[in-house]
Amino acid sequence: MGGLIRVAIIGAGVVGASIARVLSMFEDLEVHLVEKEADVGWGVSKANTGIIHAGYDDEPDLYPLRAKLCAEGNRIWHEWVKDLDIPVRWCGSLVLAFNDEEEKILEELLNRGVRNGVSNLEIIDHERLKVLETNSSENATAALWAPTAGQISPWDAVIALVENSLTNGVRLHLSTEVKGIKISGGQVCGLETNKSFLEVDCVINAAGLYADKISEMAGLGGYRIKPRKGEYLIFDRDAEPKVSRIIFPTPTPISKGVVVTTTTDGNLMIGPSAQDLPENLREDKSNTYDGLKLVWESASNLVKKLPPRNKVIRFFAGLRPEPSGGDFIIKDCDEVFGFIEASGMRSPGLTSAPAVAYMILEMLKAKFDFNPKPKAGWNRCRRRIKRFSEMTFEERSKVVNENPGYGRIVCVDELVTEAEIVEAIRRGATTIDGVKFRTRACMGTCQGSSCMHKVAAILARELNMPLWMVSLRGSGTEIGIGDVKALLRDKNELEGSPRG
Amino acid sequence: MEENYDLAIIGGGPAGLASSIKAWDLGIESIVLFEESNLLGGVLPQCIHPGFGLHYFREDLTGPEFAAKLIDRLKNTGVKILSGSYAERLEVKSSGEKKIFGYRYGEAFRVKCRAVIYAAGCRERSRFEVNILGDRPAGVYTAGEAQTLMDIYGILPGSEIVVVGSGDVGLIMARRFALEGADVKAVVEVMPYPGGLTRNIVQCLEDFHIPLYLSCMVTEIKGLRRVEGVRIVKVDENFNPIRGSENYLKCDAVILAVGLKPRVDLLIKAGALIDEATGGPVVNDWLETTIPGVFAAGNVLVINDLVDYAAEQGERAAESAARFIREGLPALKFKRVILGRNVRLIAPHLVSCVQDVIFYGRVGKPEENVQVRFEEIGRAFKLPIARPSEMFRFKVSAEDLMKLHNEKMTVNVVKV
Numbered sequence: 001m002g003g004l005i006r007v008a009i010i011g012a013g014v015v016g017a018s019i020a021r022v023l024s025m026f027e028d029l030e031v032h033l034v035e036k037e038a039d040v041g042w043g044v045s046k047a048n049t050g051i052i053h054a055g056y057d058d059e060p061d062l063y064p065l066r067a068k069l070c071a072e073g074n075r076i077w078h079e080w081v082k083d084l085d086i087p088v089r090w091c092g093s094l095v096l097a098f099n100d101e102e103e104k105i106l107e108e109l110l111n112r113g114v115r116n117g118v119s120n121l122e123i124i125d126h127e128r129l130k131v132l133e134t135n136s137s138e139n140a141t142a143a144l145w146a147p148t149a150g151q152i153s154p155w156d157a158v159i160a161l162v163e164n165s166l167t168n169g170v171r172l173h174l175s176t177e178v179k180g181i182k183i184s185g186g187q188v189c190g191l192e193t194n195k196s197f198l199e200v201d202c203v204i205n206a207a208g209l210y211a212d213k214i215s216e217m218a219g220l221g222g223y224r225i226k227p228r229k230g231e232y233l234i235f236d237r238d239a240e241p242k243v244s245r246i247i248f249p250t251p252t253p254i255s256k257g258v259v260v261t262t263t264t265d266g267n268l269m270i271g272p273s274a275q276d277l278p279e280n281l282r283e284d285k286s287n288t289y290d291g292l293k294l295v296w297e298s299a300s301n302l303v304k305k306l307p308p309r310n311k312v313i314r315f316f317a318g319l320r321p322e323p324s325g326g327d328f329i330i331k332d333c334d335e336v337f338g339f340i341e342a343s344g345m346r347s348p349g350l351t352s353a354p355a356v357a358y359m360i361l362e363m364l365k366a367k368f369d370f371n372p373k374p375k376a377g378w379n380r381c382r383r384r385i386k387r388f389s390e391m392t393f394e395e396r397s398k399v400v401n402e403n404p405g406y407g408r409i410v411c412v413d414e415l416v417t418e419a420e421i422v423e424a425i426r427r428g429a430t431t432i433d434g435v436k437f438r439t440r441a442c443m444g445t446c447q448g449s450s451c452m453h454k455v456a457a458i459l460a461r462e463l464n465m466p467l468w469m470v471s472l473r474g475s476g477t478e479i480g481i482g483d484v485k486a487l488l489r490d491k492n493e494l495e496g497s498p499r500g
Numbered sequence: 501m502e503e504n505y506d507l508a509i510i511g512g513g514p515a516g517l518a519s520s521i522k523a524w525d526l527g528i529e530s531i532v533l534f535e536e537s538n539l540l541g542g543v544l545p546q547c548i549h550p551g552f553g554l555h556y557f558r559e560d561l562t563g564p565e566f567a568a569k570l571i572d573r574l575k576n577t578g579v580k581i582l583s584g585s586y587a588e589r590l591e592v593k594s595s596g597e598k599k600i601f602g603y604r605y606g607e608a609f610r611v612k613c614r615a616v617i618y619a620a621g622c623r624e625r626s627r628f629e630v631n632i633l634g635d636r637p638a639g640v641y642t643a644g645e646a647q648t649l650m651d652i653y654g655i656l657p658g659s660e661i662v663v664v665g666s667g668d669v670g671l672i673m674a675r676r677f678a679l680e681g682a683d684v685k686a687v688v689e690v691m692p693y694p695g696g697l698t699r700n701i702v703q704c705l706e707d708f709h710i711p712l713y714l715s716c717m718v719t720e721i722k723g724l725r726r727v728e729g730v731r732i733v734k735v736d737e738n739f740n741p742i743r744g745s746e747n748y749l750k751c752d753a754v755i756l757a758v759g760l761k762p763r764v765d766l767l768i769k770a771g772a773l774i775d776e777a778t779g780g781p782v783v784n785d786w787l788e789t790t791i792p793g794v795f796a797a798g799n800v801l802v803i804n805d806l807v808d809y810a811a812e813q814g815e816r817a818a819e820s821a822a823r824f825i826r827e828g829l830p831a832l833k834f835k836r837v838i839l840g841r842n843v844r845l846i847a848p849h850l851v852s853c854v855q856d857v858i859f860y861g862r863v864g865k866p867e868e869n870v871q872v873r874f875e876e877i878g879r880a881f882k883l884p885i886a887r888p889s890e891m892f893r894f895k896v897s898a899e900d901l902m903k904l905h906n907e908k909m910t911v912n913v914v915k916v
Contacts, residue, residue, distance in 0.1 A: 238768075283724050287633045314628045316636065393601055397608035404606030409586040412536070413765075417603075447626040449642040453649055468655040476725040477638035480655035481752070487659055487681035 005368050006030040006200040008191050010178055010214055012040040014154065014353045015345050016206035017161035022357035023364075024168035026372040031170045032198060033162065034191065036177040038474030039434045041158030044208045045350070046437075047232070047285065047318025049259050049272065050154040051246055052077050053348045054093060054146035056113025056121060057256060065328040069352035069359070071116045074148055076354035084160035085384045086152055087264035093149035093246035094133055096140040096302060102250040106144045109251075113146070120147050133245045135303045149246055153264045154350055155437045156384065163427060164382040168375065172428075173198070175474060178207075181217045181339070188218070188338035202338040202368070204360060209282045209321045211329075211343030218339045223329060225344065227282050227319040230272025231291035233299075234263070234314045236445050239307035242268045247302045256347065258298035260306075265440065268307060270299035272318065285317040313445055320346050330356055332363040340364070385423050385438060389415035410458070411451040413444020421455060425462045432456060433473040452479075504612045505580070506530040506825045508600055510587045510766070511619035513542020514807045515798025517570040518814030519617045519821070524577035526822040531579045532611060534602060538584045540574075541567030542621055542798075543644065544807065546651045549672055551699075555808035566807060585609070590616060590770040592791050615793045615821040618767060618781075619814060622760040622799040627721070630758045632664070634720030639727035643669040643757040647676065656680060658753025662730050663687040664718045667695040667889065668805070670757025675704035677755075684710045685749050688732055690717045690739060693866055695889045697805070717741065718754070727752050762800045770794070777845035778802045784834050784850040785857045786820035787813060792829075795821050802847040802860050805891045809860060816858070830854070835904060840875065840912035842867065844888060851909065853901040859894050863887065863913050875910040877903040886913060 007023060009016045012035035020033045037043070055071030081088040097103045106123050113121045122145045129136050129143045136143070166172060173195070180192035181203060191198040207214040212225040242262045249257040255274040263269050273291040277284055292315055300306055323329055323344025333339045340363055342356055365372060388396060388406055400407040405419035416439045424438035432448075435441055435455050442448035442455060456479055460467040468480030481487075507528050509516050512535025520533045539545050544552070547563025554560060557569060574581070585604035592598050600611045624642035639658055641649070643665075646657050661677045663670045666689035674684050687705060692715045694701050705712055713732065719741070720731040734745035762780040764772075773782040773790040780801045781789040788795050797813035804810045823829060834850035837859075846861035861872070863886040872892055873880040881894045 286635045286720070286722075289633060289719075292633070310629065312628060313626070315633075393608065393610070396603065400603060400606060400608045407603040407605045407607050408584065409536070409588070409603055412586060415588065418605075446623045447628060449624045449626060449645045453645060453653065457653070467653055472638040473725075478726075479638065480649065480657050481659055482656055484650050484654045484656045484680055486656050491681055 004028055004030055005202060005364070005370060006032070007202040007204060007364070008032045008034055008198055008200040009204045009206055010034050010191075011043070011206040011208050012158070012162060012172065013043050013045040013206065013208050014041065014158050014161070014350050015208075015342050015356055016204070017041070017158050017165065018353040018357040019204055019206060019342060019360050020165040020170045021161050022361050024165045024170050025375055025378050027375050028370070028373065031165070032173060032200065033165065033170055034173045034176050034178060034193065034198070036175070038175050038431055039429070039437075040162045040172070040174075041155045041437070042433070042473065044319060044321055044345070045158050046155050047316055048154055048230070048320070048350060049261060049269070050152050050263065050350070051093070051259065051261065052150040052152055053351045054113065054121070054149040055116045055118045055348070055351070056109045056144070056146060057251060057348065058116065059112060060115055063327040065330055066348060066352070067116045069328065069355040070348040071118050072355035073348070073352040077150070077152070077351065080354055081152065083380045084164055084382045086157050086160045088150055088152045089262070089264055090148075090150040091245050092145065092147040093248060094129065094136065095144040095248045095250060096129070096136065097142045097250050098139055099141065103142050105250050106142060109144050118146065118148065121145070133243060133247065135241045135243050135305065136247060137302055137304060151246060151261055151264055157350075159438060160382050160384065164379070167379050167382065178214060178217070181214070183218060183336055186335075186337055188336060202340065202364065204340045204342055206342040206345070208345065209319055211321065211341070215341065215343065218333070218336050220333055220335060220339065223344065224279065224324040226279060226322040226324070227277045227284070228322045228346070229275040229277055229284065229291070229317055229319055231287055231295055231317045232269060232271030232315060233292060233295055233312050234316070235268040235307050235311045236313045237266045239268055239311035241303070241305055241307065243303060249298065249302060258295050258302075260299050260302050265443070270306070271295050276322070277319070282319065285319060287315050287317055291317070314447055322346050328352065328356070330359055332367050338367070385420050385427070388417045388420060410454045411441035411444060413446055414440040416441040418458060421458050422462060425459060430459070430463060431471050431473050432459065432479070435459065502610045503532070504530070505532045506613065507532075507615050507617065507821055508598070508611055508613040509533045509617045509619065510600070511535065511542065511621055511798065511800070512537075512540040512581070512583065513619060513621050513798060513810070514544060514566070514570065515619035515810040515814035515817075516617070517541070517567070517574055518811035519619060519797055519818040520579045521570065521573050521577060522815040522818035523822055524579055526818065528822050528825060529578060532613070533579050533581050534585045534587045534600075535581070535583045536586050540571050540581070540583060546647045548651050549676070552807050555806065556811050570811070587766065590766050590794070592770055592794070596793060598793065615795070615824050617795045617797060617814070617817045617821055618789070618800055619796070619798040619817070620763045620766065620800050622762050622803060624756070625759040625761060627756055632718055632721060634731070635723050637721065637723035637725055637727050639723065639753045640721060641753065641755055643673045643755050646673055646755050650676060650680070656682070658727070658751070659683065660685060660751040661753050661755060662718070662749050662751045663755045663757060665689065665695060665757035665759070666712060667757050667759070668697055668700050670755070671696045671700040671704040673755050673757065674710050675708055678708040678710060684708070685751050686711045686713050688713045688716045688718050690715070690735060692737070693887065697890065721754055727754055730754055760799065760803045762803065764800060767794070767796070775845070775847070775849055777839065778847055780847065782849045783847060785848050785852050785855060786829055787817045787848065788820060788824075788829065793824050802845065804860070809891070809893060812858070835906070836908040838908050838910040840910040842886070842913040843911050846911055851901060851904075853898070853904050855898050857896050857901065859896060859911070861892050861911065863892070867913065867915070869916050870913050871916050873912045873914055874900075875912055876906045877901060877909065882916070883913070
């Protein structure tokens with residue numbers, strides 16, 4: 001098959017965005033990234049630990065894709081974070097064991113890691129553990145040390161991947177919900193969406209929590225995605241003590257357990273719980289008493305000390321898409337020509353995403369008998385928005401001189417300036433959350449009560465819209481219901497008042 | 501910009517404005533005032549209700565009027581006003597030299613000064629600090645934030661409102677929404693008594709038929725995109741939820757008035773000691789923090805009920821700063837003020853016993869017909885109604901304080 005191949009990727013999460021980036025490297029591909037939300041990375045990708053796992057967790061016989069792609073993904077991320085200027089800490093991870101039985105499991109993990117091709121794994125004793133992590137629990141008897149694990153900012157990763165993809169010609173369709181997949185003669189021919197019909201030759205299903213629904217639209221399916229809720233607590237940046245490594249408990253067959261980690265922004269974070277929800281609750285990201293209690297108690301067992309509870313600045317929850325079969329579903333579907341699955345991306349989905357993307361590329365090459373020609377002028381690099389908070393006073397003086405908006409501090413907790421917010425909007429943020437995830441405005445101690453309105457006012461000005469219509473995260477989440485007299489005016493109109 | 505001043509005042513709210521004017525009146529001519537917003541007055545410009553200034557101006561004023569009176573006075577001084585500027589960092593050298601680093605539109609500045617009055621006010625607590633679980637939709641605002649949206653920007657945050665917390669801010673916002681035609685479903689208070697002034701209970705709730713649910717807690721917010729309602733539950737005397745008392749209130753906005761916290765980041769980073777009880781810096785009777793020449797006033801010092809107190813503290817800090825600049829403060833031995841029975845917080849924390857001191861404090865639990873006793877000096881003040889929500893303010897004379905021969909002075913609230 002020759003000529004242009006038109007590809008639609010459904011879902012602008014970390015999997016979809018990674019695929020978009022890889023496909024953007026080649027000529028003769030027209031790549032569309034289709035997302036139902038008003039911004040990228042707002043589904044599964046937004047609310048997880050942000051850990052780039054080393055790759056020892058997944059049993060290669062039971063879950064061959066997870067086992068292979070995690071270790072591979074870890075290696076690729078080491079390169080991608082540099083290309084894309086994604087905040088990262090290659091701090092390594094520790095799995096703690098508290099008794100003989102758990103120590104045996106560490107051995108299993110070590111062997112599994114070796115089989116999966118993970119390098120430098122080591123089982124260390126209590127003394128060595130204390131050196132590697134001063135805040136680790138005194139009761140831990142041994143640990144599995146995985147120096148290749150790291151911590152990234154998952155939403156920064158998605159934003160970076162999408163920005164880089166756009167630079168390289170990918171087309172992004174936001175607030176675009178797929179309603180149907182048109183198939184003719186056993187072959188994909190387009191996407192029906194809430195906006196318009198998108199004519200394509202290939203559909204890649206990276207729809208996260210809704211991947212089974214998308215698959216059914218293509219007449220395939222055969223698997224279910226179950227939402228598994230994870231709750232998290234996040235501490236203020238000045239809350240001590242933190243941890244310098246990622247701390248895991250010994251895993252159970254269900255979950256890797258509650259993790260204690262320090263985010264790339266320097267906040268201690270604990271979570272997630274693991275609660276299986278019914279299939280119809282795919283939007284339930286509510287926090288619960290039991291969930292947060294479990295997280296707190298589990299995390300307390302891993303460290304000497306957590307910061308005081310009143311240093312928690314936010315709790316949140318995310319959903320992981322648990323595929324019914326347990327392993328990732330990455331396959332070219334023979335039943336429908338041009339339909340490729342990249343679904344069931346439960347943990348280690350974030351870690352595996354880049355490896356998934358290269359695997360999809362291979363499928364595309366085979367399916368469409370396509371010999372990819374590298375795109376002339378493909379730009380591997382993307383730079384993130386310069387952070388005022390990370391500059392020295394001299395650097396700040398310089399940027400303020402060049403762009404006066406750097407002098408206007410909008411979020412005092414995180415020292416985010418108007419210039420950064422304007423840049424975030426220029427790069428595609430249209431909502432308060434969009435600005436927040438690109439700049440950290442509203443992510444500090446006050447959680448936005450002092451600066452959300454300032455961010456909203458800048459959005460209204462830059463996007464030329466009424467302030468009350470500025471939204472937290474798209475339609476239905478506007479910050480107001482109208483101007484301050486909206487209700488009185490409505491009432492007067494109903495009563496036929498002449499004041500109107 | 502790199503300039504030198506005798507006095508730098510951080511924060512242009514009531515405390516900062518009052519201290520600027522006072523310092524100028526006392527003859528300090530080299531003063532700079534930093535205000536984060538483009539508008540002077542701190543929170544006052546958005547407090548469009550009356551009730552301000554009964555003590556300080558002996559008049560009933562609205563917030564903007566109170567601010568305007570101070571701003572008018574300030575304009576007759578030579579204080580350099582830098583509005584729209586954020587003072588980020590204070591560096592204090594061992595020599596006592598102070599440098600403030602900050603930013604404003606088009607400018608990064610470094611200001612050297614001899615004394616600092618820190619009057620940066622407070623911030624509001626969020627839902628996460630009071631453990632309101634559930635969803636995280638749009639339509640959840642702190643009271644001050646909602647007030648900013650309504651009375652600075654002119655937009656309406658919602659039409660069916662539940663207010664959490666019956667402190668004055670919560671009560672005033674309940675009425676504010678009612679005045680704009682919104683249906684205020686309830687004010688929910690976890691304590692068995694209201695958190696605000698009695699006059700506000702009458703004027704803000706009773707006059708508008710807004711229900712007040714005491715001993716009730718909002719446990720959960722519901723709504724995937726926008727707030728759809730809240731779950732509330734009754735609590736027993738230990739604040740444990742009472743089974744079977746759960747209720748659901750439909751609403752499209754939740755307004756949180758769940759407490760204020762002094763903004764002390766700059767002081768902490770500069771090395772000042774913080775008092776756990778007030779959340780503000782530890783100060784002596786000059787309102788000087790543990791960093792010599794750095795003074796605190798207003799809500800950063802202690803959360804005040806009345807703007808009048810904030811202004812009073814501003815003046816007091818200005819007097820001290822003026823003396824510090826001119827001749828230095830006398831080297832004195834300070835004695836500690838100890839929180840005794842039913843005293844939740846008090847400021848100042850250290851007394852020199854050579855001058856009159858105004859004490860600002862709060863009790864821990866409500867009581868009637870009690871005395872606030874300054875034990876070691878045998879001074880007592882009557883307090884017919886003691887409530888955690890109502891600050892007490894007493895002036896103790898130098899004469900009385902000179903009787904203190906111990907290392908500390910205990911303050912007790914006791915039944916008469």
